[in-house]
Amino acid sequence: MKKKISRIGVFDSGIGGLTVLNCLLELVPGVDMVYLGDTARLPYGTKSPKTIISYSLQCARFLASMDIDMLVIACNTASAHAVPALKEEFNIPVVGVVEAGARAAIECAVSRIGVVGTSATIMSRAYEKTILGLKPGLEIFPQACPLFVPLVEEGWFDDEITEQVARRYLKDLIHSKIDTLLLGCTHYPLLKGVLVKVMGNGVAIVDSALSTARVVKEIVGPANDRSESREITYYLSDSSPRFIELGEHFLGHEMKYVYDIDLCV
Amino acid sequence: MKKKISRIGVFDSGIGGLTVLNCLLELVPGVDMVYLGDTARLPYGTKSPKTIISYSLQCARFLASMDIDMLVIACNTASAHAVPALKEEFNIPVVGVVEAGARAAIECAVSRIGVVGTSATIMSRAYEKTILGLKPGLEIFPQACPLFVPLVEEGWFDDEITEQVARRYLKDLIHSKIDTLLLGCTHYPLLKGVLVKVMGNGVAIVDSALSTARVVKEIVGPANDRSESREITYYLSDSSPRFIELGEHFLGHEMKYVYDIDLCV
Numbered sequence: 398m399k400k401k402i403s404r405i406g407v408f409d410s411g412i413g414g415l416t417v418l419n420c421l422l423e424l425v426p427g428v429d430m431v432y433l434g435d436t437a438r439l440p441y442g443t444k445s446p447k448t449i450i451s452y453s454l455q456c457a458r459f460l461a462s463m464d465i466d467m468l469v470i471a472c473n474t475a476s477a478h479a480v481p482a483l484k485e486e487f488n489i490p491v492v493g494v495v496e497a498g499a500r501a502a503i504e505c506a507v508s509r510i511g512v513v514g515t516s517a518t519i520m521s522r523a524y525e526k527t528i529l530g531l532k533p534g535l536e537i538f539p540q541a542c543p544l545f546v547p548l549v550e551e552g553w554f555d556d557e558i559t560e561q562v563a564r565r566y567l568k569d570l571i572h573s574k575i576d577t578l579l580l581g582c583t584h585y586p587l588l589k590g591v592l593v594k595v596m597g598n599g600v601a602i603v604d605s606a607l608s609t610a611r612v613v614k615e616i617v618g619p620a621n622d623r624s625e626s627r628e629i630t631y632y633l634s635d636s637s638p639r640f641i642e643l644g645e646h647f648l649g650h651e652m653k654y655v656y657d658i659d660l661c662v
Numbered sequence: 663m664k665k666k667i668s669r670i671g672v673f674d675s676g677i678g679g680l681t682v683l684n685c686l687l688e689l690v691p692g693v694d695m696v697y698l699g700d701t702a703r704l705p706y707g708t709k710s711p712k713t714i715i716s717y718s719l720q721c722a723r724f725l726a727s728m729d730i731d732m733l734v735i736a737c738n739t740a741s742a743h744a745v746p747a748l749k750e751e752f753n754i755p756v757v758g759v760v761e762a763g764a765r766a767a768i769e770c771a772v773s774r775i776g777v778v779g780t781s782a783t784i785m786s787r788a789y790e791k792t793i794l795g796l797k798p799g800l801e802i803f804p805q806a807c808p809l810f811v812p813l814v815e816e817g818w819f820d821d822e823i824t825e826q827v828a829r830r831y832l833k834d835l836i837h838s839k840i841d842t843l844l845l846g847c848t849h850y851p852l853l854k855g856v857l858v859k860v861m862g863n864g865v866a867i868v869d870s871a872l873s874t875a876r877v878v879k880e881i882v883g884p885a886n887d888r889s890e891s892r893e894i895t896y897y898l899s900d901s902s903p904r905f906i907e908l909g910e911h912f913l914g915h916e917m918k919y920v921y922d923i924d925l926c927v
Contacts, residue, residue, distance in 0.1 A: 436709070437703070437709060437713045438702070439708075443704075443815075443902075444701070444702060444900050444902065445900050448702045448899075448900045448902075516904070543812060543816055546812075547811075548809070550708075551808055551809060558823065558826055558830070562823060565823070634713075635709050635710050636710070637708075637709065
C-alpha cells in the first residue's frame with residue numbers, strides 16, 4: 398500500500414517558491430507543509446552546478462529531518478541541476494518545477510515554445526531537454542533574463558523600465574514567433590502583466606507553479622477533508638524583515654510561524 | 663618595531679572587490695596579495711547583519727590561515743557590519759572600504775554628500791555615521807540602488823536602461839543639490855559614465871577603492887622595490903567561468919592562479 402502523504406517539504410533558494418506553496422495550499426488540502434527558503438545564500442541562479450547541488454542536498458536534508466513524506470523543489474535552478482542527486486539520496490517522491498512546467502508547456506504549445514529563466518537555468522538546458530524528451534519535434538527558444546528577479550524584488554512590476562528590459566530580452570522570441578512562453582523562474586509570474594503586454598495576447602503564458610501543484614495533487618491522491626486543520630511552517634536561513642515582507646507579497650497572505658535556521662555551521 | 667607587512671588578504675562577497683585589489687596592486691608594490699571572493703553566497707547586500715558577520719568571519723579565518731599580515735575588507739556590506747567583530751578576533755591591521763571611502767568623501771565635499779549603495783549598506787547607516795563621526799555638520803543624503811549591481815553584472819554599463827534606472831534612483835539626490843556622490847559599492851565605479859551624465863559635472867564622484875588602497879599604502883609604509891616579484895592568488899567559493907570572466911573585466915587583466923574553496927562544509 399502506498400504510504401499516506403501527510404507532510405510535504407518545499408524548498409527554494411529564497412522566497413519565490415512561495416508562489417508554488419500558494420498553489421499547493423489551494424490544491425492539496427489537509428496536508429502539513431514545511432517551507433524552507435535558503436535566503437542566506439540566494440540566488441542560486443548565478444552559481445555553478447556543483448554549488449547548487451551541494452546547497453540543494455543541505456536543504457533537503459534539513460526538510461527530511463522534519464519527517465516529510467514528499468519533497469517539492471520549488472526552485473527552478475535547483476530543479477534543473479539537483480533532481481538526480483536528490484532522488485538518489487531520498488526514498489520519498491521528489492517533484493521538481495522543471496518537469497512539471499515542461500509538461501504544462503507541452504500541453505499548451507502548438508509548435509514553438511520560448512523558455513525564460515535565470516542564467517543557470519537556461520544554461521543547464523534542463524527545460525529544453527525535458528520538453529524534447531517528452532515530445533520531440535517541438536521547437537524551443539531559450540532566453541536568460543537575469544534582471545527580472547531583481548526587478549521583481551525591487552517591486553517594479555507594472556513599470557516602464559521593466560517593460561523596456563522585457564522588450565530587450567524578449568526581442569528574439571517575438572522575432573521567432575513563439576506560440577507559448579514558459580516562465581522558468583518562480584519570480585516571473587509577478588511580471589505577467591508586463592509579459593502579456595510585450596508578447597501580445599496571441600502567446601500563451603505558462604507558469605510552472607500551478608503545474609507543479611497539479612503533479613503533487615495527483616501523487617497525494619484523493620483530497621483530505623478541506624476542513625481538516627494542518628500546520629504550515631516556514632524556515633528561512635536568513636529571516637530579515639525584507640524577506641518576510643517580500644514573502645508575504647508572493648504568498649498573498651501572512652507568513653505565520655517563521656523560524657530562522659542555520660544550514661551552514 | 664612594527665611587523666613588516668609582506669602579505670595582504672582581501673575579501674569581498676564576490677568579484678566587485680577586484681576594483682580594490684586593482685588599486686592595491688598599483689599603489690602597494692612588492693607585497694603578496696591573497697584575494698577571496700565568496701561567490702557561492704553573494705550578494706551579501708540583501709542579507710541580515712547576523713548572516714553578514716558570520717560570513718565575514720568565515721572569510722577572514724580562511725585568509726588568516728594563509729599567514730596574512732593585514733586584512734582588507736573590499737566589500738561595502740561586510741565593511742559596514744563586520745569591522746568590530748573582525749578587529750576583535752584578529753590581531754592584525756583591518757582596513758574596511760567604508761572608513762576609507764568616508765574619509766575621501768569628506769576631503770572632496772563642500773557640504774552635501776550623497777551616498778549610494780546596496781540596501782544593506784544604506785540601511786546600516788555606516789557611511790553616514792562614519793562621516794558625521796569624523797566631521798559633524800556635513801549633510802548626508804543616503805540612497806539604496808539595488809538594481810545597479812545586476813545591471814553591472816549584465817554588462818549594461820553605458821546603456822539607456824541603466825541611465826533611466828539611475829535617473830530614478832538619483833532624483834532625490836539631484837533635488838537635494840548634493841556636491842559629492844560617494845559610491846558605496848565596489849560595482850558602481852563601472853557605472854561612472856552614466857552617473858556623471860545623470861548627476862552633471864558639478865558633482866564630485868568618489869569611489870572608495872582608491873581611497874582604501876591609499877590607507878593600506880600608508881600602513882604598509884615605504885614602498886618595497888617595484889621590481890620585487892610577488893604572488894597574487896585568487897580563491898573563489900564558486901569559480902564558475904562567468905565569475906572569472908566578469909572578474910577579469912573588473913580587474914582589467916587575467917586572473918592567474920584561481921582556486922576553488924569550500925567555506926562551508
